[in-house]
Amino acid sequence: MHIDLGGKSALVTGAARGIGRAIAESLAGAGANVLLADVDGDALDETRSAIEHAGGIAATFAGDLTRTDASQQCIETLLRRYGSIDIVVNNAGYTWDSVIQKTTDEQFQSMLDIHVIAPFRLLRAASEFIRSQTKREREEGEIVTRKVVNITSISGTDGNAGQAGYASGKAAVIGLTKTLAKEWGRYNVTVNAVGFGLIDTRLIQPMDNPETEITIGHRHVHVGMQAATREAALSHIPLGRLGTPQDAANAVFFFCSPLSDYITGEVLICGGGVHF
Numbered sequence: 001m002h003i004d005l006g007g008k009s010a011l012v013t014g015a016a017r018g019i020g021r022a023i024a025e026s027l028a029g030a031g032a033n034v035l036l037a038d039v040d041g042d043a044l045d046e047t048r049s050a051i052e053h054a055g056g057i058a059a060t061f062a063g064d065l066t067r068t069d070a071s072q073q074c075i076e077t078l079l080r081r082y083g084s085i086d087i088v089v090n091n092a093g094y095t096w097d098s099v100i101q102k103t104t105d106e107q108f109q110s111m112l113d114i115h116v117i118a119p120f121r122l123l124r125a126a127s128e129f130i131r132s133q134t135k136r137e138r139e140e141g142e143i144v145t146r147k148v149v150n151i152t153s154i155s156g157t158d159g160n161a162g163q164a165g166y167a168s169g170k171a172a173v174i175g176l177t178k179t180l181a182k183e184w185g186r187y188n189v190t191v192n193a194v195g196f197g198l199i200d201t202r203l204i205q206p207m208d209n210p211e212t213e214i215t216i217g218h219r220h221v222h223v224g225m226q227a228a229t230r231e232a233a234l235s236h237i238p239l240g241r242l243g244t245p246q247d248a249a250n251a252v253f254f255f256c257s258p259l260s261d262y263i264t265g266e267v268l269i270c271g272g273g274v275h276f
């Protein structure tokens with residue numbers, strides 16, 4: 001089945017690499033105009049070039065999405081570039097793990113900032129356009145379905161030792177998802193969440209891999225997993241393998257496509273059957 005998203009205007013956060021890049025490539029491959037947002041400007045440019053090289057349409061917004069003014073600027077860029085907001089995927093994120101007694105206030109707050117406060121601000125910034133545009137479309141007898149997909153984790157749905165902050169942020173974004181599904185049903189916006197298990201990106205590389213030392217804004221953070229924990233987790237995945245970024249993007253694409261037009265407020269787990 002061919003899904004045509006031609007002319008749709010999409011925002012994907014955390015689109016420079018990993019799952020976000022695969023989501024952006026899938027949306028652009030289906031014809032959407034995609035704004036790629038990420039804190040990592042160099043990787044963002046690489047992703048944009050790859051999309052354009054494949055014949056897609058993409059633009060970039062480089063910046064730390066936890067800055068108070070970033071969400072508004074990002075939405076303004078999307079509207080200036082493409083004139084609409086049809087699909088929003090809140091995917092940007094990272095881990096900053098430790099057991100609770102070693103978790104600082106800054107560390108815990110940073111997990112809420114990126115996983116729930118940035119999505120909240122982006123969607124609040126989008127709401128004025130969505131409400132007024134829907135009104136205009138109704139007056140003209142047109143019905144347009146818009147899409148929001150927020151990214152969560154099995155850490156958010158089930159909890160995970162060592163991830164009090166991350167799990168709290170990922171659980172909170174489910175509350176945001178279900179609430180907006182109720183507020184925005186009247187505007188024909190479906191609002192769903194996709195929760196990943198173990199997807200093979202830098203976030204879950206063994207911690208001795210230098211790729212796991214990352215910089216987000218002014219912070220240097222160590223993501224990744226202990227090698228033994230990663231091996232143990234792998235043995236618990238019923239499908240017997242890690243997910244690929246494309247596996248993850250496929251689940252998100254479903255919620256961005258007309259196939260999900262009568263589904264809202266749901267959480268879909270894409271994890272090969274795994275639960276913590």
Ligand SMILES: NC(=O)c1ccc[n+]([C@@H]2O[C@H](COP(=O)([O-])OP(=O)(O)OC[C@H]3O[C@@H](n4cnc5c(N)ncnc54)[C@H](O)[C@@H]3O)[C@@H](O)[C@H]2O)c1
Pocket residue numbers: 013014015016017018019020037038039040063064065066091092093094095114151152153154195196197198199200201202203204216
């Ligand atoms: N990989 C997994 O196993 C897994 C599991 C569950 C959930 N997730 C979630 O999936 C999403 C994508 O993760 P990934 O595995 O592709 O990781 P990744 O590190 O490969 O990509 C995440 C991207 O988000 C960007 N980002 C992070 N903080 C940002 C900020 N403050 N402002 C702007 N951009 C920012 C990073 O620069 C990076 O390009 C995240 O929300 C993550 O929590 C991943």
